Amino acid sequence: MTTPAARDRSRPVGSGSRLGVRARVLLVVVSLSALGLLLAGLLAFVAQSRAVDAQIDQALNQTVSEFQQLAAEGTDPETGTSFTDARTLIYATMQLSIPTTNEGMIGIIGDRIALTAPPAVQLRLEDDPELVAALAGASQGERIVLRTLTTAQRTYRFAVIPVHVERGGADGALVTGFDQDAEHARFNQVFRVYAYVALGAIAVVALAGAWISSRALRPITALRETAQVITESDLSRRIAVTGNDDLSELARTVNAMLDRLEDAFVSQRQLLDDVGHELRTPVTIVRGHLELMDPDDPDDARTTRDIAMGELLRMQRLVDDLMTLATVAHPDFVRPTPTDVGRLTDDVLDVLRPLAPRRWVVDARATSTLLVDAQRITQALVQLAANAVRYSAEGSTIAVGSAVQDGRLRFWVRDEGVGIASDEVPRVFERFVRGDRGRGTHDGAGLGLAIVTAIAQAHGGRAWVESVQGVGSTFTIDLPAATRPAPLPQAGPADGEHSGTEHDAGEERNEQWPRS
Structure with a gap:
């Protein structure tokens, strides 16, 4: 037998809805706000629509009054006497009237349209066959009629004024009307703006409601919200841990798992970006040759x-x-061997020529044989040259060089591009950093200069850049001028160091890209 206390303890918590408390509160607030704005907009729309119709009727009635006054008191401009036929009276009325943008007029004599509005009038009533058909017999009417007619072209609000002259002649009718759709369209734009403003207001209400409800329910939902953010969008977030209970141990375990997952995902993304970036340049060289x-x-x-x-x-x-x-500190990352630095500089220039139509030159070459990884140095210089090609004009000079000075071996690539902004220089060697430099958008994951830095540091050296906007840039790789194996390299300087250097020693050779 179940006691009442047991039933109370087993009672499910919550309302049974799939939505959380904050979502339900927010839904009610937003729904009521949207309903209020919708009702206000509908009421204003109906009121404005009726006001437009009233203005149209007022204009039509004014035209009728002016016609009646002209018929009673006016004189025929040709004879100076009272009007003797319907055609003359209708023509005089149309000449004296100035239709508005969406207003038109026609004059009917007998059963046909005998008079039309001047060409400047945009609304041509005579061009709508359905309207013309509806006006059949208008000249036979006995009283003035205001009507609304919807045709395939538009909706009209018009007045039919029969004209009967007592002295004889054919009967006629003056028809003046408005394009009701066009008149309503004038204020429809206002309600479109209102709709956008209403949507913005609903968004503001939603954001404000979300913020208020979030603060009110924060003590209850803090752990759940943090866990959702971690699992759905951001692996760098961690659950705040307080205390030493089972929940705290679980939070610590989840945080440790997230650390491992984040490291794995970062390594995977870097690998994919590096592969895509690094394989482009060799393929370009092979294809060019x-x-x-x-x-x-x-x-x-x-x-x-x-x-x-x-x-x-x-x-x-x-x-x-x-x-x-x-x-990058892995022992096999670079495999230094005794290398003729001058020959390596010339070989690099030969590799670079097919990259782009530039004036490829050697600034200087060292004449020493030193311990470097020739393929890695070639890889770094190709990266720097490809970077120079991206940001320099066709036919400009790109120079490579090498020199030994004060026990240091230096390689450099110099271009005549647009240069690098001073605020971007400290970060250009960081991974995934691609400065704009005022040069537009270029392909690449922002890894080339980071790989150059890794190669320099693996040799126990560093890389830096000197740049002047509008003049060009010089990227330098500075290595120990080693003639025998050295201990494993220590950590290099911070990414993006950009101190200066001077280039000297060696001879110079200038070669120009052959133009087709």
Whole structure:
């Protein structure tokens, strides 16, 4: 047997609705606000519509009064006497009347339309066959009639004024009317604006109601709302933990799980962005060499094949290396070998030529043999050159160079582009940062300069930029001038460092891109 106390303890909590308390309160408030605004708008619409119809009738009645006054007191301008026929009276009335924008007139003599309004009148009553048919027999009427007629073209509100002259002649009728739809359209725009304002007001009410109800119910819903935000939109949010009970332990466990999930998602996004960004440039180089290759020249074909194979091997290595880009301190990230720096500088220039029609030159070349990873340095310089191509004009100069000074090996890429804004310089080497620089929108995930920094730091060095807007930029990679293996590199400087440097030593070679 169940006791009343047991029944009370087992009673379900809530109203049975799928909506929460805040949602139900908000729904009631918004619904009442919307209903009030709708009723107010409908009442105002009906009142304004009736006012427009009253104004049309007032204008028609005024025309009737003016016609009656002219018929009773007016004189024929040709004879100077009273009007003797319907045609002359109707014509004089139409000449004296100035129709408004949506008003028109016609004169009927007998059973046909004999008089029409001047060409400047926009509403042409005679052009609507249904209206003309409805006016059949108008000249035979005995009294003035105000009517409303809807045809395929529009809705008319018009007055029919029969004209009978006692001295003889054919009977006639003066018809003056308004385009009722056009007259109503004048104030319809006002109610469209009202509708937009009403929607905005409802939105404000909804936002205010949501904020008020949220604050009122915050002690009850704080944990649930935080958990929903975490699971649906933002992995960086964490549940606030207070106390040491079971709920606190659960919140700590969920926070730890979210830490692991966020790290996994960030690594995955970075990997996908890096792969897409890094594979574009090698593909462009291979395609450019293949397009320029002379298939009938064995030496050219062999050289192009060697370059293509080198790029394909680098692409294969990129796919493997990008898997570990998040851990740039991995020992295999760079594999330094004794490298002729001057020869490497020349080889890089040969690789860069097909990128774009620029004036490719060597500022200077070092003559030393030092420990560097030639493929990684090529990768970094290609990234910098591709960046320079994006932000420089066709035919401008892009220079590469290398130099050894004070125990440091420096590579650089110099362009004559539009430069970088001073407020963007400190952040250009950060991942996923793509400054506008006043140069428009360019493809890329904003990873190229971050990869350059990673390569420099993996060699125990750093990267920076000097830039003057309207003049150009110089990106520099500064490495230890090592001749024997060094210990694992320590953490490099902060991303985006942009101190200056001077370039000297070495000889200069200028080569210009061949124009077709």
